Amino acid sequence: MKNLYAHLLDLLEAKRQVVLATIIEAKGSTPQVPGAAAVFSSAGLLAGTLGGGILEGDAQKRALGALSEEKSLLYEFSLEADITSGKGAICGGTVRVLIDALPEKHKKVFRQMRQSLRERQSGLLTIRMKKSEEGALSIFRSWVRQEQLDSQNLEGPLSLLREDLKKAFSDGKPSLLRLTKPEGDVLFLEPFFPLPQLIIAGAGHIGRAVAHLGHLLDFEVTVIDDRPEFANKENIPDADQIIVDEYERAIRTLPLDRDSFVVIVTRGHQNDAEALRPCLGSKAGYIGMIGSAKKISLMRKKFIQEGWASPEQFERLHAPIGLDIGSKTVEEIAVSIAAQLVEVRSHLKKRREVK
Numbered sequence: 119m120k121n122l123y124a125h126l127l128d129l130l131e132a133k134r135q136v137v138l139a140t141i142i143e144a145k146g147s148t149p150q151v152p153g154a155a156a157v158f159s160s161a162g163l164l165a166g167t168l169g170g171g172i173l174e175g176d177a178q179k180r181a182l183g184a185l186s187e188e189k190s191l192l193y194e195f196s197l198e199a200d201i202t203s204g205k206g207a208i209c210g211g212t213v214r215v216l217i218d219a220l221p222e223k224h225k226k227v228f229r230q231m232r233q234s235l236r237e238r239q240s241g242l243l244t245i246r247m248k249k250s251e252e253g254a255l256s257i258f259r260s261w262v263r264q265e266q267l268d269s270q271n272l273e274g275p276l277s278l279l280r281e282d283l284k285k286a287f288s289d290g291k292p293s294l295l296r297l298t299k300p301e302g303d304v305l306f307l308e309p310f311f312p313l314p315q316l317i318i319a320g321a322g323h324i325g326r327a328v329a330h331l332g333h334l335l336d337f338e339v340t341v342i343d344d345r346p347e348f349a350n351k352e353n354i355p356d357a358d359q360i361i362v363d364e365y366e367r368a369i370r371t372l373p374l375d376r377d378s379f380v381v382i383v384t385r386g387h388q389n390d391a392e393a394l395r396p397c398l399g400s401k402a403g404y405i406g407m408i409g410s411a412k413k414i415s416l417m418r419k420k421f422i423q424e425g426w427a428s429p430e431q432f433e434r435l436h437a438p439i440g441l442d443i444g445s446k447t448v449e450e451i452a453v454s455i456a457a458q459l460v461e462v463r464s465h466l467k468k469r470r471e472v473k
Contacts, residue, residue, distance in 0.1 A: 121244075122166040126221060127228040134159060137181040138218040141168060141244050142245070142306045143294050146211025148197060149173060152462045153292040153308050160185060168215070177215055184219035190255045192247055192304075216247060216306070218257055230261040231310065238312040238373060240264045242287055244276065245306040246297075283307060293403035309416060313338040313465060314377040314403075318357075319365050319393035320384040321348035324408065328381055329450035330356045332400065335456060337379065342368045342393075353440045365393035379459055381439065382407040393416060398434065399429040406439035406455065416436065436462075 129136050140155040141148075149169025156166035156174065158181035170173045173195055184191060196212050221228075227243075234241050246258040266272050267284050276283065286293045286307040297303040316332040318325045321343035332339045333356035340359040343349035349362045361368045365384065374380070380402050382393045390407055397405045398421070407414070414437045421427040432447070440454030441461070 122157065123228055123231060126157050127225065127232060129157065129159075129164065130137070130222050130225050131229070135185065136164065136221065137185050138221045139168060139177045139181055140216045140218070140245070140306070141213050142192075142216050142292075144211060144246075145213075146197075148211040148213050150213075151292075152294065152306075158182065158185070159384060160370075169211075171265040173213065177217070180215075180217055184217045186310045188219050190219045190257055192249075192255055193217075216245070216257070218298075220257075224257075224259040227259045232265050234261065235310060235312050238315070238375075238377075240287070240309065240311045242267070242283055243308045243310060244283070245308070246303065247306070248303045274380050280306070312377065314379060315340060315372075316459065317342065317369065317372060317378060317380045318376075319343075319369065319380070319382045320389070321345070321354055321360075322383065323448045324383045324451055325456075326354055327448055328383065328455050329354050331452055331456040332356070332459070333358075335460060337459070340372070343384075344389075365389055366395055369393060369396045374402040376401060376403040378402040379404040379462070380406070381455060381459075383439075383455075387413055387417065391420070394421075394435070395426050398431040403435065403466050404459065405434055406436035406458065408439045409437060411438065 126136070126138060135396060137158045138155060139158065141150055141152050144152055149171060150167065154168055156168050156177065157164045158178055160182065162178060168177050176195060178232055180191065192214065193232065194212055194214050225349040230245060231241065238314060241261055241263040244260045244262060248256045250256070260276065262272065262276065267287055272280055282295055287309045290309055292306065292308045295307065297305055300340050314337050316337035316339050318328055318339065318341045325341060329339050329341055339357045340361065341349060341354050341357040342361045342363065342365055344362065348363045349360050351360065354360060374397065380397050382390050384390050384393060387409065390409065394407060418432050421432055422429060440451060441457045443454050445451045445454040
């Protein structure tokens with residue numbers, strides 16, 4: 119789970135006082151879309167963005183006021199200033215922004231969301247906003263797992279909106295429902311999906327560099343190594359998960375699907391072979407292994423002779439790994455691998471969209 123809510127939950131569990139701002143509706147030309155969010159503290163912006171500029175500056179002022187008063191608010195911001203004006207924004211649209219002054223009230227929901235995504239289960243984050251007659255804003259959040267949408271296991275008021283929730287999830291983008299007219303209660307629905315998982319066998323120099331780039335490129339990074347002196351957070355600070363175990367045994371415990379990208383960069387060909395064996399017959403979207411053309415040829419022969427893989431399965435392997443950009447150094451090799459990961463990820467995404 120590498121989204122703003124993961125960072126928000128870390129802050130809340132560290133007892134930090136923060137405010138969460140979320141764009142729930144956008145009309146016309148705007149710097150960000152519904153779902154864009156930012157976390158503010160008394161020190162200013164901590165994470166995320168609403169698009170920068172005057173919109174974010176205004177949100178920060180409102181967030182600081184909400185923080186001190188502990189009062190949430192829902193407001194509309196116009197970006198339709200005249201081009202000759204020295205103030206305001208001229209994008210031409212309007213946005214509605216929710217300022218949640220007390221996100222700590224929803225830690226349980228954020229934990230449920232984190233757990234689902236760690237288990238590679240998609241779901242919907244729902245935010246209901248209700249104003250009292252006095253104008254006070256109440257916020258109610260819930261996390262709905264995909265399996266609840268697909269079954270009859272949805273309870274409470276949300277069960278009456280099952281079809282709306284299923285549509286928002288299938289559309290794959292945030293949506294806003296007006297529960298009463300003209301303004302009244304509104305419900306913001308935001309679907310979340312597990313990030314593609316990058317599994318790196320090998321916590322050496324290249325593994326560490328690939329983990330760093332994978333983190334920047336929005337992969338959920340898992341690093342495996344049988345050496346605890348390498349497989350640790352100090353050596354691999356960008357890993358979401360670190361496993362100290364034999365390569366083959368560790369990989370067999372992981373669910374490999376089309377969103378799984380396996381990079382094999384261990385310290386020797388025997389370890390490479392151990393990591394590769396459980397991968398070739400899997401549904402992983404990408405399997406890459408470092409090594410020379412001669413090494414790959416010998417390994418291919420061995421795998422087919424031993425019945426560990428068919429010729430067709432071995433052809434799935436990207437080896438030598440990475441795009442051919444003339445890389446020599448550890449950092450250059452990591453860049454070539456990361457570029458290939460992005461290329462394959464984009465290709466798989468396009469194939470899904472065509473279907």
